[in-house]
Amino acid sequence: MIDLDLISDEEVKALDSEYSSWGDTVHYSADPKVFRSCEGSYMYDSKDTPYLDLQMMYSACNFGYRNKRITDAVIDQMNTLPQLTPKFLQQYKSLLSKKMCDIIDQRFHEKGRMHFNVGGAQATEDAIKIVRNYTHRNGFFAFQGGYHGRTIGATALTSSFRYREKYGHFGDRANFVPFPYCFRCPYGMNCESCNHFCVKQFARNFESEYKAIYDPKTGECEYKAFIAEPILGTGGYIDAPKWYFKELKEILDEHNIMLVIDEIQMGMFRTGKLWAIENYDVVPDVMTFAKSITNGMNPLSGLWAKEKYISPKVFTPGSAHSTYCSNPIGIRAAHEVMSIVEESQHDLEREIPIKSERFMNGLKYLKSKYKQVGDVGGIGFALRIELTQEDGYTPNRELCDAMQEEGLKGDLTYNGKKCGLVLNNGGFYKNVITLVPQLYISNEEIDMAIELLDQLLGRLTK
Numbered sequence: 001m002i003d004l005d006l007i008s009d010e011e012v013k014a015l016d017s018e019y020s021s022w023g024d025t026v027h028y029s030a031d032p033k034v035f036r037s038c039e040g041s042y043m044y045d046s047k048d049t050p051y052l053d054l055q056m057m058y059s060a061c062n063f064g065y066r067n068k069r070i071t072d073a074v075i076d077q078m079n080t081l082p083q084l085t086p087k088f089l090q091q092y093k094s095l096l097s098k099k100m101c102d103i104i105d106q107r108f109h110e111k112g113r114m115h116f117n118v119g120g121a122q123a124t125e126d127a128i129k130i131v132r133n134y135t136h137r138n139g140f141f142a143f144q145g146g147y148h149g150r151t152i153g154a155t156a157l158t159s160s161f162r163y164r165e166k167y168g169h170f171g172d173r174a175n176f177v178p179f180p181y182c183f184r185c186p187y188g189m190n191c192e193s194c195n196h197f198c199v200k201q202f203a204r205n206f207e208s209e210y211k212a213i214y215d216p217k218t219g220e221c222e223y224k225a226f227i228a229e230p231i232l233g234t235g236g237y238i239d240a241p242k243w244y245f246k247e248l249k250e251i252l253d254e255h256n257i258m259l260v261i262d263e264i265q266m267g268m269f270r271t272g273k274l275w276a277i278e279n280y281d282v283v284p285d286v287m288t289f290a291k292s293i294t295n296g297m298n299p300l301s302g303l304w305a306k307e308k309y310i311s312p313k314v315f316t317p318g319s320a321h322s323t324y325c326s327n328p329i330g331i332r333a334a335h336e337v338m339s340i341v342e343e344s345q346h347d348l349e350r351e352i353p354i355k356s357e358r359f360m361n362g363l364k365y366l367k368s369k370y371k372q373v374g375d376v377g378g379i380g381f382a383l384r385i386e387l388t389q390e391d392g393y394t395p396n397r398e399l400c401d402a403m404q405e406e407g408l409k410g411d412l413t414y415n416g417k418k419c420g421l422v423l424n425n426g427g428f429y430k431n432v433i434t435l436v437p438q439l440y441i442s443n444e445e446i447d448m449a450i451e452l453l454d455q456l457l458g459r460l461t462k
Contacts (some may be wrong), residue, residue: 294337352439
């Protein structure tokens with residue numbers, strides 16, 4: 001019998017190495033980190049060393065670790081109705097659906113309905129079903145650099161071949177479109193003078209039947225939906241130019257192509273708006289969400305769709321289902337999150353841009369100090385540091401990997417005390433540090449983040 005209170009980090013890693021599948025991402029690291037507790041913006045190791053977390057469970061904990069309101073709601077649900085088959089109703093599912101539809105209606109001025117599932121990839125799968133059910137077509141456009149999950153259907157919409165490589169032929173693989181990545185423009189253009197070249201290139205797909213996706217005689221396109229992250233997540237927290245999505249949506253509407261927006265990582269005020277797509281003044285036809293809808297407390301995901309796509313006469317009972325799709329614990333956590341959103345949305349929309357500017361000014365300072373910081377950017381608390389060689393452009397994945405590993409050693413210092421830094425990477429070349437602090441990060445913690453990033457860069461670029 002193992003004493004759970006006394007088991008060492010080394011024993012935890014040895015047991016995992018021998019008895020757990022290596023198919024998840026833990027063993028990307030040769031020496032995985034073991035954490036014991038968390039609170040607010042921090043993770044703590046077995047020595048109680050604090051690690052400022054700037055990735056927050058891949059943006060699943062926007063409202064901070066161990067948020068008392070959400071934790072108390074989950075505990076109350078566990079003590080009353082922790083399990084229920086989705087064949088039956090419980091009050092919080094209906095109340096959550098109303099809260100979410102009401103707040104989306106206020107923001108998009110569009111009636112719709114909610115559908116729930118248990119993870120981001122499953123929400124993507126359900127969005128695929130919504131599209132196929134309505135259009136009777138299976139073709140999607142998607143972005144190069146986009147990420148929509150690792151189930152088979154979601155992988156077909158995710159541009160990275162490495163997620164499909166082991167699993168044979170994907171007949172439904174999406175038509176991948178270049179994302180407007182201005183620092184590394186896929187067309188070699190200059191953002192200030194390109195005259196919106198990228199979106200015009202997409203429009204050219206509909207000039208002729210010989211572009212292979214469109215029949216001008218019938219007005220039918222082979223691809224009936226475009227799935228998009230407003231800000232690329234795994235792709236490196238790249239934000240599109242302000243004009244891009246509005247012009248893209250005009251093209252899609254002209255050709256009866258649905259817009260499916262993936263808010264799984266960028267929703268819940270990550271960008272300073274409840275939904276990232278609001279930054280672009282565009283209303284999607286379908287919108288998926290997950291992660292911070294429960295503040296990472298329990299798997300729950302879902303989608304919102306316009307009424308015409310999801311009305312009971314169109315998306316009939318049993319069209320999508322999972323045993324855990326509206327599990328009471330996840331639903332209750334999400335209801336509390338949306339209650340917080342209702343109460344504080346105006347404060348968050350006011351405060352996040354102010355704090356984001358403070359953070360961005362710190363990142364600009366680092367860019368001015370280190371030649372290896374080629375670019376910084378982002379919106380709200382979806383920020384990025386693109387690491388390069390000294391030429392300011394050639395990707396530097398080695399430095400990016402080293403910063404993550406070095407931050408986890410727990411030997412940085414702030415105000416004379418030892419601490420660590422939890423970072424994550426992304427980008428087309430895996431050379432981007434993606435920064436997603438909790439929404440309530442303090443000014444002091446922002447200053448601490450810049451100081452610790454400065455220490456890491458100073459240590460690793462000598």
